[in-house]
Amino acid sequence: MRTLVIGDIHGCYDELASLVEKFNPESRDRIFTVGDIINRGPFSGKCIEFVREMKITSVMGNHEHWYIKSWPFDDNSVESFNFRRLEIEEHLEWMKTLQYYIINDDFIIVHAGFDPAIAFKDNSRDVLVSVRTLEHTGAPWFDGYYGTKHIYFGHWAKLGLMFGKYVTALDTGCVYGNKLSGYIIEENRLIQVPAKKVYHSIYEDTFNPEKRQ
Numbered sequence: 192m193r194t195l196v197i198g199d200i201h202g203c204y205d206e207l208a209s210l211v212e213k214f215n216p217e218s219r220d221r222i223f224t225v226g227d228i229i230n231r232g233p234f235s236g237k238c239i240e241f242v243r244e245m246k247i248t249s250v251m252g253n254h255e256h257w258y259i260k261s262w263p264f265d266d267n268s269v270e271s272f273n274f275r276r277l278e279i280e281e282h283l284e285w286m287k288t289l290q291y292y293i294i295n296d297d298f299i300i301v302h303a304g305f306d307p308a309i310a311f312k313d314n315s316r317d318v319l320v321s322v323r324t325l326e327h328t329g330a331p332w333f334d335g336y337y338g339t340k341h342i343y344f345g346h347w348a349k350l351g352l353m354f355g356k357y358v359t360a361l362d363t364g365c366v367y368g369n370k371l372s373g374y375i376i377e378e379n380r381l382i383q384v385p386a387k388k389v390y391h392s393i394y395e396d397t398f399n400p401e402k403r404q
């Protein structure tokens with residue numbers, strides 16, 4: 192059995208399909224994503240459908256978390272998000288089933304991280320999907336983590352790929368024109384697919400098509 196952990200997808204369907212093809216899963220293999228399947232990129236709906244069809248296990252990302260929290264949308268609430276919200280509407284109930292973290296015998300998968308000063312299970316959902324640096328130290332959350340279970344996470348495209356002793360960061364900014372990454376745990380092997388294009392600027396927190404020339 193092999194285990195593939197995929198970084199932030201953000202609607203990059205072509206790259207997702209290519210990455211899984213590269214992995215070439217057999218029936219005993221398992222695939223996880225670190226969440227943020229949707230938003231910013233072009234094909235959120237197709238990505239969710241692919242994840243569901245392929246029985247890929249995803250944890251909750253801040254974009255799915257936000258989508259669920261904001262439902263039903265009022266007209267003003269979607270301005271800062273490039274959702275094709277109708278496209279993924281039918282997956283709302285499925286999104287609600289996503290766990291905020293997965294703890295296995297050997298490893299943990301979480302979208303953003305956690306505050307190691309607090310027991311994992313006592314961290315708030317907002318922290319699990321959005322933490323980068325800790326408020327009380329200003330340092331990256333993983334600086335204080337020395338646990339026996341290796342943590343795979345995403346959410347931090349500007350940090351990029353990072354192989355630490357205790358943690359592995361897998362958001363390599365595909366939607367920003369970089370790469371989609373997957374890590375095969377048992378083979379200690381990284382697989383990557385380059386983005387077909389820049390779908391979204393990493394320098395803009397919000398997406399406003401009217402600002403584009």
Ligand SMILES: [Mn+2]
Pocket residue numbers: 199227252253254302320345346347
């Ligand atoms: Mn994220």
